[in-house]
Amino acid sequence: MRIRIAIATTLLLLAACTQPAPLKPEPAPTPVGTPVGSPVSTVIGPAGGSLAFPDGGVRLEVPPGALSKEETVSIQEVTNHAPGRSGRAFRLGPEGVKFAKPVRLTFAYADEAVRGSSPELLRVAYQDAEGVWWMYRAVSLDPAARTLTVQTDHFSDWSPVVGLxxxxxxxxxxxxxxxxxxxxxxxxxxLEAGDGIAVPMVxxxxxxxxxxxxxxxxxxxxxxxxxxxxxxxxxxxxxxxxxxxxxxxxxxxxxxxxxxxxxxxxxxxxxxxxxxxxxxxxEGCSNPSGCWSGTVDVVYKGTDSRTGEHETLSDEFLGQYTYEVTGVEHDDPYITLLTARGTGSYSRRHDYAYDRTEQVRCSDMRPNETEVEKAKTAIRDGGESARDDARLSLTPGGEGYVLEFRPHHVAWKGEYESWYFYKGACNPFSDTPEGGITTRSQRAGHFEPDAIEVTGKLEPGRPIQGSKTWTGRMFGFDTKVTVTWNLRYSE
The missing domain is CATH 2.60.40.10 (Immunoglobulins)
Known part of the structure; x- marks a missing residue:
């Protein structure tokens, strides 16, 4: 539509978001890591020993009696392809060596390692000869030291992981x-292993x-x-x-x-x-085809007052609607529908008084009698905001645009009160009690504003904005309606 073209080069339809269907994961191999930097090594024999990576990323401890002969034990950092990896991967060697007693492996982790998870869910996994990773369930977590410890009887490629x-x-x-x-x-x-120690990863x-x-x-x-x-x-x-x-x-x-x-x-x-x-x-637009933002405000303001021979009237009304554009519901060459989050509120204050005292002739015997009639009505209503999400319609019209929307009805919640007093001269049976008669009732119905339609001229690269005021009729008296809008398109 020309509105979109005048503001930017293109505005594509918003892409629909779909949720992925649940799929049952299956274990499968991943690539084997490639060396990163230089390895560290030491010779450990039957007396046991330890080796740590220089920056403390991993430390291995071999207990006495775990090895029957001396072995050159090494640690090599490798690229990490472990599922759910949380940190770096290390290759512990020599691969294939078997330990008579469990070897203790301690991995350090950083706060970044548990983003999206929890420290209590950190685990350690190794990659087997077929390339499948196996996650150890039983690990020892030291949150203060930020370390994970696991015991194993073999060497392989190892990495801290998060399974969930x-x-x-x-x-x-x-x-x-x-x-x-x-x-x-x-x-x-x-598909956990028969010993219940490890589960395969996907x-x-x-x-x-x-x-x-x-x-x-x-x-x-x-x-x-x-x-x-x-x-x-x-x-x-x-x-x-x-x-x-x-x-x-x-x-x-x-x-x-x-x-x-x-x-x-x-x-x-x-x-x-x-x-x-x-x-x-x-801040800004996350949709590659562009976004709409901005606000629309509507104010209804009416007053009425008059003074007659026996009556006075004062009436004030204020209705306010505020909308903030949140997105695009529909867009084609002929119309753009914008969604807007809004609120609507009103207030009404009405006071009416009637006061008449006259001399009347009831009969020749009663030529000058006094008749008194008084009345008051009062309305106190509004003051509460109601949610009023709306749909704003933008369509091309002539050299410009037409902006249309309809504010929703807002229910009355106030009270109506009336008082009446009468003291007749000719028929005393029609007199009210000395204090008059008071009635009160809750207001019923709604504040029902008319649909809004405003127009403006399109200016390339400029926001759709303007203000318009006109006079309508509400509650039997003139009400000024003011609409102010400022809508922006961005890429």
Whole structure:
């Protein structure tokens, strides 16, 4: 449509987001790592010994009696192809040597290693001769020292891993845009080794039965999040470990935000762990075809006052709607539909008074009698905001555009009060009690604004913006309607 062309070169349809179907992972080999840097080595014999990588990445300890003869033991860093890898991989040699007693391996880990998971879910894995990685269930975690320790009877390629995690572990998303999240596993617990020590890992982390235990999605510790930090909800309300995070309209004060979920690793008897994805919210447009943003404000303001011989009236009304564009629902050459998050509110103050005292003639015997009639009505209403999400329609018209939308109805919630007093001269049976009669009732109905339609001229590279004021009729008196809009397209 010309609106889009005048503002930028192209505006493509928004891509639909789909959730991946759960797939049962199968173990398979991964490439063997290639050496990184130089190895370190030492000779260890029956008396035992130890060897550590220079930067402390891994340390091995061979107990006395584990070896029957001297062996040249080495540590070589290699490229890491382990599924769910969390840190560096090391090749321990010589490969194929068997130990009479378990050898102790201690790996250091950094905070970055547990992004998207939890330190308690860190494990250690090795790659077998066929290239398949096996994850050790039993490890000793020292959170203070940030180390993982495992015992083994053989050497191979080893790496710290995380079997259960949230993907993406960290991500960037533009304001107002969404991010798909999912709990995945990198192992096949149903195919664990007969000794129950290790489970095979899969090359691509995917659906895991533990995802069924996912619950309590939160943002910065707030269940479901909020408007300030963004919101998160399980996809379609299903307990399959998938969720969608929607970034706030503005960058949050605490950035990145922590999107978290609680899960159980292996069974309902397992302790629950919190998986955290660090999401950085950025300004700008995340859609390659461009984005719309901006605001629309509508104000209804009316006053009425008059003074007559016996009556006075004062009436004031204020209605306000505020909308913030959140996305594009539909776009084609003829119309663009923008979604907008909004609120609507109103207030009404009405006061009416009637006061009449007259001398009347009832009969020849009663030529000058006094008749008194008084009345008051009052309305106090509004003051509360109501959610009013809307759809804004942009269509080409002449040399410019037409912006249309309809504010929703807002229910009355106030009170109506009336008072009436009458003291008749000719028929005393019609008199009210001395204090008059007061009635009160809750207001029924809605504030029902008309649809809005404003027009403007398109200027290439400029926002769609303007302000228009006109006079309408509400509640029987003139009401000024002011619409102000500022919509921007960005790539």
């Amino acid at each position: 995690q949230i993907l993406p572990r960290e991500a960037k998303v533009k304001v107002g845009q969404s991010l798909d999240l999912r709990v995945v596993g990198c192992y096949s617990p149903e 090359p691509e982390c995917g659906y895991d039965p533990a995802a069924l235990s996912a619950r309590d999605w939160s943002v910065n510790g707030t269940a479901g999040g909020n408007a300030a930090v963004g919101t998160v909800s399980a996809t379609g309300g299903k307990a399959d470990g998938t969720a969608v995070y929607v970034a706030p309209a503005k960058k949050p004060g605490q950035n990145p935000v922590a999107v978290s979920v609680e899960v159980e690793e292996f069974s309902p008897e397992s302790p629950r762990f919190t998986l955290v994805s660090q999401v950085t919210v950025e």
